Amino acid sequence: MSAATTATAPLLRVSGLQKLFPVRKGFLKRTVGHVRAVDGVGFHIDEGETLGLVGESGCGKTTTARCILRAIDPTGGEIFMRLADGSVVDLGTLRESELRPLRREMQMIFQDPFTSLNPRMTLLDLVGEPLLVHGMKSRREREERVADLLRRVGLRPEYMRRFPHAFSGGERQRIGIARALALQPRLVVADEPVSALDVSVQAQILNLLFDLQEEFRLTYLFVAHDLSVVRYISNRVAVMYVGRIVELGETEELFTSPKHPYTAALLSAVPEPDPRVRGKRIVLQGEVANPASPPSGCYFHPRCPHAIEVCRTQTPVFQEISPGHLVGCHRARELTLAGVE
Amino acid sequence: MAGEPLLSVRNLHTYFAQDEGTVKAVDGVNLEMNVRATLGIVGESGCGKSVTARSILRIVDRPGRIVDGEIWFRRPTADGGAGDRAVDLAKLAPNSEEMRSIRGAEIALIFQEPMSSFSPVHSIGNQIIEAILLHQDVDRRGAHDKAIDMLRRVGVSSPEQRVDQLSHQLSGGLRQRAMIAMALSCSPTLLIADEPTTALDVTTQTQILELMRQLQQEDGMAIMLITHDLGVIAEMATDVAVMYLGRVVEQAPVDAIFHAPKHPYTRALLRSIPRMRSRSRERLTPIAGSVPHPYDRPVGCPFHPRCPDFMPGTCDRQTPNPRTVGELHTVSCFLYE
Numbered sequence: 001m002s003a004a005t006t007a008t009a010p011l012l013r014v015s016g017l018q019k020l021f022p023v024r025k026g027f028l029k030r031t032v033g034h035v036r037a038v039d040g041v042g043f044h045i046d047e048g049e050t051l052g053l054v055g056e057s058g059c060g061k062t063t064t065a066r067c068i069l070r071a072i073d074p075t076g077g078e079i080f081m082r083l084a085d086g087s088v089v090d091l092g093t094l095r096e097s098e099l100r101p102l103r104r105e106m107q108m109i110f111q112d113p114f115t116s117l118n119p120r121m122t123l124l125d126l127v128g129e130p131l132l133v134h135g136m137k138s139r140r141e142r143e144e145r146v147a148d149l150l151r152r153v154g155l156r157p158e159y160m161r162r163f164p165h166a167f168s169g170g171e172r173q174r175i176g177i178a179r180a181l182a183l184q185p186r187l188v189v190a191d192e193p194v195s196a197l198d199v200s201v202q203a204q205i206l207n208l209l210f211d212l213q214e215e216f217r218l219t220y221l222f223v224a225h226d227l228s229v230v231r232y233i234s235n236r237v238a239v240m241y242v243g244r245i246v247e248l249g250e251t252e253e254l255f256t257s258p259k260h261p262y263t264a265a266l267l268s269a270v271p272e273p274d275p276r277v278r279g280k281r282i283v284l285q286g287e288v289a290n291p292a293s294p295p296s297g298c299y300f301h302p303r304c305p306h307a308i309e310v311c312r313t314q315t316p317v318f319q320e321i322s323p324g325h326l327v328g329c330h331r332a333r334e335l336t337l338a339g340v341e
Numbered sequence: 342m343a344g345e346p347l348l349s350v351r352n353l354h355t356y357f358a359q360d361e362g363t364v365k366a367v368d369g370v371n372l373e374m375n376v377r378a379t380l381g382i383v384g385e386s387g388c389g390k391s392v393t394a395r396s397i398l399r400i401v402d403r404p405g406r407i408v409d410g411e412i413w414f415r416r417p418t419a420d421g422g423a424g425d426r427a428v429d430l431a432k433l434a435p436n437s438e439e440m441r442s443i444r445g446a447e448i449a450l451i452f453q454e455p456m457s458s459f460s461p462v463h464s465i466g467n468q469i470i471e472a473i474l475l476h477q478d479v480d481r482r483g484a485h486d487k488a489i490d491m492l493r494r495v496g497v498s499s500p501e502q503r504v505d506q507l508s509h510q511l512s513g514g515l516r517q518r519a520m521i522a523m524a525l526s527c528s529p530t531l532l533i534a535d536e537p538t539t540a541l542d543v544t545t546q547t548q549i550l551e552l553m554r555q556l557q558q559e560d561g562m563a564i565m566l567i568t569h570d571l572g573v574i575a576e577m578a579t580d581v582a583v584m585y586l587g588r589v590v591e592q593a594p595v596d597a598i599f600h601a602p603k604h605p606y607t608r609a610l611l612r613s614i615p616r617m618r619s620r621s622r623e624r625l626t627p628i629a630g631s632v633p634h635p636y637d638r639p640v641g642c643p644f645h646p647r648c649p650d651f652m653p654g655t656c657d658r659q660t661p662n663p664r665t666v667g668e669l670h671t672v673s674c675f676l677y678e
Contacts (some may be wrong), residue, residue, distance in 0.1 A: 056542035057513075168631040169386075198385040199569055200647075203613040203627035210624070221499065225543065232615040251621040269547040270617050271572030276593045278576055283551050284544045286514055340617045 009082050010044035011219045012068070017041040017077035017092075019063050023292055035292045037063045039243035041077070042318075047186070050213065050220040050336040052234030052251070054227060054266070056288055058131060061223045065189045067092075068221065069106055070099055079104070104183035111192035113172030117164040122174060123150065124160040130182045149178040152215075152339065153208060170201035174208065181212065191223045202329050206232060227270050231255055236324075239263045242289045242299040245318065249325035256339040259327040261304050264337035298330065306335055344524035345415060345425070347563050348374040348397070348531060353410035355389075355396045364635040366392040366405065368587035371663055371671075374531070374580075379557070379564040381578030381595070383571060385632050390567045390585040394533045397565075399435040399446050407431050417447060417530045446453070446476035449524035451517070453536035458520060459508035465516075466492075466504030469523045476527045491522040495552060514545040516553065525556060532557075533565045538573065550577060571614060575599055580669070583607045586633065589663070593670035603672040605650045642675070650676055 018041075020034040021194045038060040046234045053061045067074040070091055084106065091099070108115035117126055127149055128142040136142050147157035151172040164172055175192065180188060190209065195201040206229065212218060219293040224230050230237055231251055238248040239262065247260040265282040284303045289295050295302050301311040310330050318328035329335075355367035367389040374380045382390045395401045397412055412430040433440040452458040459468060471486040473479060485504075492500035495518040508516055511631065515536065524532060534553065538546035551571065557564055566577055574581055574595070581598040583591045585608065591604040602608045612626040616656050630647045633639060645656035655675050663671040664678060 077586065155537035168634075170631045198608060198632055199571070200385060200613050200628035201631050202401040203615070206615065207625055207627060210622070226615075227543070228615040228617045231617060231621050232619070232623070233515065234621060255617070255621075265544060267617070269543045271546075271550075271570070272617055273571040273575045273611065273614060275575045275578075276598055281547050281551070283547050287514055287545070288542070 008047070009080075009088060011047040011049075011082050012221070013044040013078075013080040014064075014068065015042040015078050015080075017064060017067055017079065018075045019060070019072065020075045023266050024181065031294055036243045036289060036294065037069060038074070039291075040247055041240070041243075043238050043245065043248060045187075045219055045221060047082075047219050048213070048217045049094055049236070050222055050234045052230035052237040053223045053240065054225060054230050054237060055240035056225060056266075058242075058288060058291065060243040060291070061118040062191055064110075064240070065221060065223050069108055069189055070094075071108075081187065093166065104130070105185055106187040106189065107180040107183065109173075109176055109180050109188060109190040109193045111194050112116050113164075113169055113176055114196070116176055117172060117179075119164055119268055122161050122163055123155075126164070126175060127160075127178045127182055130179060134183055145182070146178075149182055152181070152212065152254065153178045154204075168201075169197050170204055172198060173205050177205075177208065177212070181216070184216065185218070187219050187221065189221045189223070192225065193222075193224060194229060202229070209233065227255075227266060239266065242291050242294055244328065245326075246300065246328045247326065251259060253322075253325055254339075256341070258337050258339045259321060259332045259335070260300075260301050260329045261331075261335065261337060264339065265305075267340055268338070298328075304330055345427070346373045346413075346563075347376045347415050348372070348379075348399070348417070348572075349411075349427075351411045351413070352392070353393065353396060353412065354408045355392050355405055355477055356408050357405045358447075359404060362636045364637070365587050366395060369660075370410070370584070370587070371587050372582055372589060372592070374563055374565065376530070377557070377561050378579045379566055379577055381574035381581045382567045382568065382584060383567060383574050383581060383585035385569055387586065389587040389630055390584050394450070394535050394565065394567055394586075397533065398434065398448060398450055399430060399440050400444070407482040414448070414531070416443070432469050436440045442475060442476070445472060445529075446527040447529055448531045448533065448618055449526045449527065449529040450535065451506065451520050451535045451537050453539050454568070459516065461508060463507075464505045465508055465511070465519045465523075466506075468525055469519070470502075472523055481678070487526065488522070491526045492519065495519070495522045495525075495645055496548070497522070514548060515542055517541060517549055521549075521552065523558070525560065525562075528560060529562055531557060531563050532563065533567070535567045536569070537566070539568065546573075553577070556578050572600075583610070586638060587656055588643060588673065589670045590644065590674070591670075592663075593667070597667065597670050601667075603666055603670070603677065605648045605676070609647075609649065642673075652676075 018036040022031040023033045025032045048116050055061045066072045074092050080088050081091050084090050108289045124146050126148045131142050155174050194205050224233050234251045237254050238245045243260050247263045265284050268282040286303045289299050297313050298311045298316050301307040315327045316330045319331050320326050350372040353370040357364040384390045391663045413427045414430050415427045466488050470484040473484040489500045497503050497518050538549050548642050579597045581595050582589045587604050591607050609628045613628050641657040645651050661673040661675050666672050
C-alpha cells in the first residue's frame, strides 16, 4: 500500500479537471466545437509517492500535467495542493501573481534535453536562474548551490561554465533535473523524461530520479507512454484514454490484474525483450477516438473486444472496485483479464 | 543456390568527411541475411544502423561515402525466387540503371517517420502508382488498381477513397500502412524497415508488426528490421545483429542473443532495460557513461571505456575481429580470442 493511510491530506488532489480547446472554423473563426483534451480527470498523490500517468499520444496526459502546473489554464475542475506550511490551496483558481511564490514548490522535467535548455546559457546560468528569480542575489552563493546540485545529479561541478552542447543527452537530462531541483520543490512533474534518451542511458536517469526522491522526499507525477518504465518508477498508475482516466490502482495490482480492457490491451501490446514469450497479443482494431467528436457511451467501445450494448449507450462510472483500485468500465466486475506475470 | 545468403555485407566502411573530422559512421560491418529471414539490427543512436541500411540502398547523403567493403545481393529470378546472380551493390554507381532497378523494386525501404517520407502535395495513391509504373510493366489504370489492392492488403479501410488523400489527412498508423503498401507494391525480396514503429503508439505498433509478419508469410520477403527497441527485436527477428559505434559487435540467432549473449555490450544492454515482468521500484543496472561523440571514437574496441570486462593493454590498443563462438554466432571481443 502507498502512504494513503497517513492522516495528512495528500500533497496533490485533482478532481473534475477539464481542459477544452475550441475548434474554430471559417472567416470569422467561430467556435464550432471543442476538443475535449482532458475531460473530468481526478486523482491524488501522497507526499513522497510517484503516480505514473500513462496513455497513448493525444490521450491528454501532457495536458493534464500542464494544467496542474498552470502552464495552461484549465477549463474546469479543482487542483488542491498542500503547501509546505500545511495550508491547502486550489491552484486552478489562483491568479498568476498569487501563483508565482508557489511555483518554487512545483517543478517540471521535460522530455527533450536538446531543446529544453537554452544553448547560450552556461550550466551555472541554467541551474542558477531559478535561484536568481526567487531571490538568491549573491553570485557566490548561487555558485555554491549550483555546484552542490550538479554533484547531486552526478555531474562534475567543474563543468559549470560550459554550455549544454558539450554534453550528451543523458548529461543534459541531468542538467534539466538539477535545474528543476534548484528551488527544492515538493512536487516534480516529469513529462516523458527518458523517452528521448538512449536505452543504455535511460536506466541511469531512472535510478537518479529514484535516489533523488528518497533523498529529498520528492513527489512525482510521472507522465510516460512506456509501460515498462512506468512500472519501474511508479507506486500507483493511472491509465488515460481520450481525456479520461479509465483505470487507476497500485502498480503491481494494475499490471498483474488489470480490470479495464484498454489497460489489458496496452499491457499485452508491449513487446517483451524475450523471444520465448512471443505472441498472444491483443491486437486492437481501429484507432484512438478523436477527442473532438468522441463516440457515444464508453469512449473505448468501438475498439473493445468485450463491448456489449450498454457500452454503446451509457458512459461508465469511474468507481472503486477494490480498495484503491478504480475502473471506468461497465463490465469491470465480471471480466477476467490477463495482465503481466 | 539455396544455401547462399540473400545479402552479404563484408567489411563495409561508410565515412562522412566533414570539416571537423571524419565521422566513421559504419566502420567495418559484416552481416549475413538469408532468404525469408528477419534480421534485427539493434543499437543506440550513432551506432550506424541507419547508415548501414542507406549504404545497402546506395542512398547515403553527401558527404557520406562508402570507402571500403562489399555488399553482395542476390538478385531474384524472373519468377520471383532468389537467383544465383549476385551483384556487389557497393561497386554500382548510385544512379546507375542497375541500382535503380534494384532500389525500390527488389530492395524496398520503409522509414521511421511516415509524415516526412511522403510528399505532402501528391496523393498517397499517386505516389504508390508512381513506384509501380517505374518498376512494373503495367499501364496507369492497372497501376491504380494495384495501388488500391495494396492499400486493401495492408488493412486500409475504404482504399478507393484513401487512394486520393494526401498524407497529412491520414493518421500515423494509416500513413505507416500506406508506406508499407508502397514498399511492397513491387514485391521486393528484401524489405528494410528502419524504426518502422518508433513514432507510433504501442497499440498501433502491435497492428503494424502483426501486418509485417503476415505480409512476410504471404510474400516470403526477407526483412531487415532496424530498431533500438529490444522488445520489438525479440518479437520479430529470427537473427539479430547488435551494433555499437559503427561495428557489429555480436550476431546470432534471436534466442542466443537474449538467452546466451556473449558480448559485454549485449549483456549490459539486456540488464539495463526496464522490463514489464520485473517488479516495480526495483533498481536497474545501467551501463556506465554514454555513447561517445562520433568525432571522439575510442581507440581499440569502441566499447572499452564503458565495458565491465575491460582488459587494459588489449582492448584499448587493438580492435577485435569477429570470432565464431557457436552455431551462426559471432562476437567481436577479446574475451573470446
